[in-house]
Amino acid sequence: MASIQDIEAEIIEEFELFDDWMQKYEYIIDLGKELAVLDEQYKTEDNLVKGCQSRVWLTSQNTNGSIEFLADSDALITKGIVSLLVRVLSNQAPQAIVDAPLNFIETIGLKAHLSPNRANGLVSMIKKMKAYALANL
Amino acid sequence: MADTQINIEQIRSDFEILNQKVNGHQLVYFDNAASTQKPKVVSAAIADFYNNEYSNIHRGVHHFSELGTEKFEAVRGQVKHFLNAKYLEEIIFTSGTTASINLVADCFARDVLQKGDQVVISHLEHHSNIVPWQMACEKSGAELKVIGMTSSGELDYSDFEKLLNDKVKIIAINHVSNALGTINDIEKIISQAKALNIPVLIDGAQAVAHLKVDIQALGADFYCFSAHKLFGPTGVGVLYGKKEWLERLNPYMGGGDMINEVRFEKTTYNDLPHKFEAGTPNIAGVIGFGKALEYVSQISIENIKQAEAHLLDYATKKLSEIGDLEIKGVSDKKAAVISFVVNGLHPYDIGTLLNQYGIAVRTGHHCTQPIMEYFNISGTVRASFSFYNTTQEIDFFVEKLQKVIQMLK
Numbered sequence: 001m002a003s004i005q006d007i008e009a010e011i012i013e014e015f016e017l018f019d020d021w022m023q024k025y026e027y028i029i030d031l032g033k034e035l036a037v038l039d040e041q042y043k044t045e046d047n048l049v050k051g052c053q054s055r056v057w058l059t060s061q062n063t064n065g066s067i068e069f070l071a072d073s074d075a076l077i078t079k080g081i082v083s084l085l086v087r088v089l090s091n092q093a094p095q096a097i098v099d100a101p102l103n104f105i106e107t108i109g110l111k112a113h114l115s116p117n118r119a120n121g122l123v124s125m126i127k128k129m130k131a132y133a134l135a136n137l
Numbered sequence: 138m139a140d141t142q143i144n145i146e147q148i149r150s151d152f153e154i155l156n157q158k159v160n161g162h163q164l165v166y167f168d169n170a171a172s173t174q175k176p177k178v179v180s181a182a183i184a185d186f187y188n189n190e191y192s193n194i195h196r197g198v199h200h201f202s203e204l205g206t207e208k209f210e211a212v213r214g215q216v217k218h219f220l221n222a223k224y225l226e227e228i229i230f231t232s233g234t235t236a237s238i239n240l241v242a243d244c245f246a247r248d249v250l251q252k253g254d255q256v257v258i259s260h261l262e263h264h265s266n267i268v269p270w271q272m273a274c275e276k277s278g279a280e281l282k283v284i285g286m287t288s289s290g291e292l293d294y295s296d297f298e299k300l301l302n303d304k305v306k307i308i309a310i311n312h313v314s315n316a317l318g319t320i321n322d323i324e325k326i327i328s329q330a331k332a333l334n335i336p337v338l339i340d341g342a343q344a345v346a347h348l349k350v351d352i353q354a355l356g357a358d359f360y361c362f363s364a365h366k367l368f369g370p371t372g373v374g375v376l377y378g379k380k381e382w383l384e385r386l387n388p389y390m391g392g393g394d395m396i397n398e399v400r401f402e403k404t405t406y407n408d409l410p411h412k413f414e415a416g417t418p419n420i421a422g423v424i425g426f427g428k429a430l431e432y433v434s435q436i437s438i439e440n441i442k443q444a445e446a447h448l449l450d451y452a453t454k455k456l457s458e459i460g461d462l463e464i465k466g467v468s469d470k471k472a473a474v475i476s477f478v479v480n481g482l483h484p485y486d487i488g489t490l491l492n493q494y495g496i497a498v499r500t501g502h503h504c505t506q507p508i509m510e511y512f513n514i515s516g517t518v519r520a521s522f523s524f525y526n527t528t529q530e531i532d533f534f535v536e537k538l539q540k541v542i543q544m545l546k
């Protein structure tokens with residue numbers, strides 16, 4: 001399994017191909033559309049990360065020290081970013097998840113989506129991912 | 138057809154921010170229901186006061202304290218005139234609509250409401266006109282009753298009539314719905330409430346920038362609004378209260394300015410309006426607000442109303458041509474607010490992409506979750522216009538909206 005740093009570098013490289021915001025957002029929207037739809041059984045109140053603007057569902061599973069995340073959102077752009085975060089943090093060791101700086105979000109120019117003003121659930125989702133990893137150290 | 142009776146270029150030059158570029162595009166500001174932009178005269182007056190005339194008010198005998206007091210109190214006079222209130226002391230300065238409503242709700246919980254009494258609000262309220270009443274009911278043991286709404290986004294007036302009875306101790310209703318733009322028939326509500334001697338509080342936050350409010354003709358007991366939605370600064374609001382009511386209610390907050398005499402055994406309170414204005418007020422903000430009121434009266438609410446009616450009409454027609462788009466709130470009496478959903482698309486996605494074109498709209502539940510629940514949606518995209526907006530901006534918005542919808546499909 002590639003390391004978090006490797007996957008982040010890979011994503012940054014992918015985004016370097018885009019000339020303008022439109023291509024970038026089209027890609028994020030596609031990622032959102034492609035992300036495996038979370039099974040309804042996981043869309044519980046417990047798994048809901050409440051945002052004011054969009055909602056995110058997250059479930060986590062620890063298999064022999066490797067953590068897997070499954071997630072979904074009702075907004076496509078949020079879902080696209082969710083898919084990137086899942087790609088980076090899934091199937092990693094708890095310590096690596098806790099330590100992940102997740103700088104790539106800023107590098108690919110999506111930092112605004114992590115501002116609390118957006119209230120889209122992404123910040124809370126990252127917190128929840130890290131908290132789960134921490135609890136599984 | 139000409140855009141308006143007013144000189145739009147002149148007006149747009151009064152609002153510097155309208156020249157700003159966002160993401161490489163000229164800003165299109167369609168979030169006026171959240172807050173309006175400010176004409177230059179407002180910030181100039183605030184800067185001038187801080188730079189050249191600043192002092193605390195109501196307390197000093199020195200030059201600037203007197204000058205500041207005079208200027209501050211003159212704005213009270215302007216507000217009285219703006220609302221056509223009967224008495225100057227009926228105008229209380231607060232920090233905003235929310236503060237005005239909380240003041241009344243809290244005083245009612247303490248001085249008026251008893252166990253078994255009822256408070257009537259509506260399904261169309263902003264959270265600011267729901268939660269304070271829930272809190273007041275919790276404190277006093279009164280019960281909260283809610284007037285229903287209809288699918289066109291109007292109040293259900295027959296429901297309202299059913300809720301009227303002598304246990305109702307106050308009715309609190311918005312004049313214009315922030316989420317849908319509906320202009321509620323508050324004349325009807327007030328007159329029916331009067332017949333039973335029930336006081337009425339009107340949340341006028343969304344009304345004052347769009348239509349003429351004559352408080353004496355209306356006969357509302359309380360009327361609340363925020364300066365920042367009326368081209369003035371943030372942190373300033375107005376509570377209009379009928380003199381009899383303000384005299385009857387005890388002070389909300391204690392502190393400086395609101396007292397007559399302070400003794401440890403017994404403090405006596407100041408006269409109206411100061412009785413409800415404890416502490417140093419937002420002096421500079423109020424002075425800036427005075428400039429905003431002056432600006433509005435120069436243009437005239439009548440001209441503003443006409444310009445906005447044209448924008449609303451124009452945008453409604455254009456948006457209605459977009460397939461899959463549904464306007465929520467279709468009352469034939471509306472302020473310049475259009476809330477809409479596009480089949481299958483999330484408002485957040487639409488708002489995010491419109492922002493890439495420099496278009497500022499609001500997305501989400503607009504602090505009116507009960508309305509969203511009624512429509513069974515998580516939120517809407519809301520475009521809200523002010524008289525400084527243009528049909529060209531609407532054209533640009535509609536063109537980009539179609540593009541955005543395509544991207545998301």
Ligand SMILES: Cc1ncc(COP(=O)(O)O)c(C=O)c1O
Binds near residue numbers: 170236313314340343
């Ligand atoms: C109808 C209505 N009531 C109350 C408020 C609250 O106003 P403020 O936040 O200025 O106190 C708003 C503002 O969004 C509103 O639209």
